[in-house]
Amino acid sequence: MSFPYTEEMMESIKKVEATRAARMATEPRRMTAEEKDALLEKYHPDYNLDSFAEIIVGPNKGQKAPKELVELLQANSRVKGMDLDLTNPDYDVDVLVIGGGGAGSSAAIEANEAGANVMIVTKLRIGDANTMMAEGGIQAADKENDSPAQHYLDVMGGGHFANVPELVKKLVCDGPSAVNWLNKLGVLFDKDENGNMITTHGGGTSRKRMHAAADYSGAEIMRVLRDEVQNRNIPVVDFTAAIELIKDTEGKAAGAVLQNMETGEILIARAKCVVIATGGAGRLHYQGFPTSNHYGATADGLVLAYRAGASLLYQDTLQYHPTGVAFPSQIYGALVTEKVRSMGAMFCNAEGEAFMHPLETRDVAASGVIREVARGNGVHTPLRDGIWLDTPMIDAIHGEGTLEKRLPGMLRMYMRYDIDMRKVPIVIYPTLHYQNGGIHITEDGMSDIENLYVAGEAVGGIHGRNRLMGNSLLDIIVFGRNAGQQAGKKCKEVTLAEPTLSHVDSFAAECAEAGIKTDVVSPKVLPDYRRQK
């Protein structure tokens, strides 16, 4: 088989092959805490101050955020100038869930279980979400040599001890029951013949606690959750974006203004509790990075909540996944799951040297890759310079056929472009992957606004300043269920006052007062990839 690599790349592969046997016999050294700090400060994109701006209006005034996010937070409302009647809603429910990914679906299932009248609204389809694309797995401390406290230590260390301790406690203590819940719903986890979960390491884990469903872990979870939402007859209003939150005159969340993505029709939803589960922001392409995120990842929930008065936490920290596709162009920026490294594949530079340990935390690994390329040791490709990920090591370590069985999605993705990753290494470079920060919540899942709950990637604080692999699938289930349970209970005691959008007007007045002049409207809803002529 011939590969679509250049001659120069094929020459470099010979060097990777030449060092393979020696590399397999040794484990690269892990960095010391001091080495990691120095590396992050110099090479992690979060430290690139030019790409951040100061927020000048609202609860996080004076703090930094990526320029693209600041622009959207302080932009014009989509309802500006509209004369809306909020008193005759098109939908009237107990719990309104905004977002149809893993967190939103989990929340809806639990709110339904609690007896609430719940509805999901999503701008694309249910399941068009980053959950669907999570490949590697879900963490939970359920093995004998592991414990919630051990998991807690890994999460805190990975997050640079900036995490909100109470949220981390919930994450790790509810981890095993979250995985159990999924298993009972019929999620097909990888198990041995005795039923034991097959678990591996992720970057920065001290125990093998990564549960997986091949490399379709998130897809498998998402399609089961979606099926369960449908089995429960929970209404899903798809292709409909939430464009503004509605509050009541007492300042409580009271619903949302919706817009049909195809017809443009405006609809009003009244709700006693609202759950924001709108996910991440990869499609804002911070610092010009490509992204592994789905089409709708545009930080809409952050904009809506912020304009309504909810504070954000760690909105200035993003996760760049160390292994995004750097070649070929058709899948540029797509995710190469960390599981590839969990199963033994090492980073190699153009000379075939394993320049760092493959399983450092993601921020450290991404910075290490960026540094190695900046030093001129990267592999030249027709697209951009990157680093080899030595995938043939996987079958060499675990036996022929392993890669095909445990990483079928990865193999298929590359085979579509005639690259057989069992035979040749692949070229990677960091890709914008995850929004570490988001809307501030307390343990009950509620934001600063009464009856406004948040779950999933839209939340800030659980992962501190860097998330570990497998803790996002865990967090959407733990905090998605939690938000649904809490909202399902709380809605029974809510009496709504008059609905209002006055917060939108006052936020606009504040922006004007601060001298902000902009034509931008937000939430962004979808990116625009049309060719600019």
Added chain:
Amino acid sequence: MDEMINVYLYGKKYSVPASLTIMEAFEYSGYQLVRGCGCRNGFCGACATIYRIKGENTLHGCLACSTKVEKDMCVASLPFFPLEKKIYTIEEIKPTQEIMMQLYPEIYACIGCNACTKACTQQLNVMQYIAYAQRAEYEKCAEESFDCVMCGVCSSRCPAGISHPQVALLARRLTGKYIKPEAKHLTQRVGEIADGAFDGAMADIMGKSVDELKEMYNTRVIEK
């Protein structure tokens, strides 16, 4: 500059760079996608697509996000296909042959034409997994169908009206819940946590200062 080729999007001719995916070709040609675009990386099935190369008879199924354009490709997208999903309560059903007969009896009307397999965007052996479902071999059906993205192209080609992705999903849920052996260590750990077995250790670690935590973290033993 890339080589340019002609493609036909819904029958209309556009000239696009040959390196693009079908999805990128739509965007290059000026379409702002709403439907027919989801994860953009082959996992969600939103961009189901059917195409023919001009002058050829073979009809191909693919995902627009993961398929390169070809010269004279005539493309129709299938952003929605009405799959028939039956409602059931997972806690109440059992992995018996009756459940499949009851919920999806049309699978027994399969005429063996194999159009589903030929159309599959994931190159799965769709007809084979339906055969497993007919025989209540759910574990085999689950394994054979595991990479299904539920795009629905198979069902669009089926003369028997089978909703293959829904059949496979039922088989997978039955397998995951009832057929695969229980993870006893998981059940046990859930019980231990509920009984408060880790409350002390959690209170202890949460009481540590950041410096103490750092020390613990930097010296922790990592399982080999």
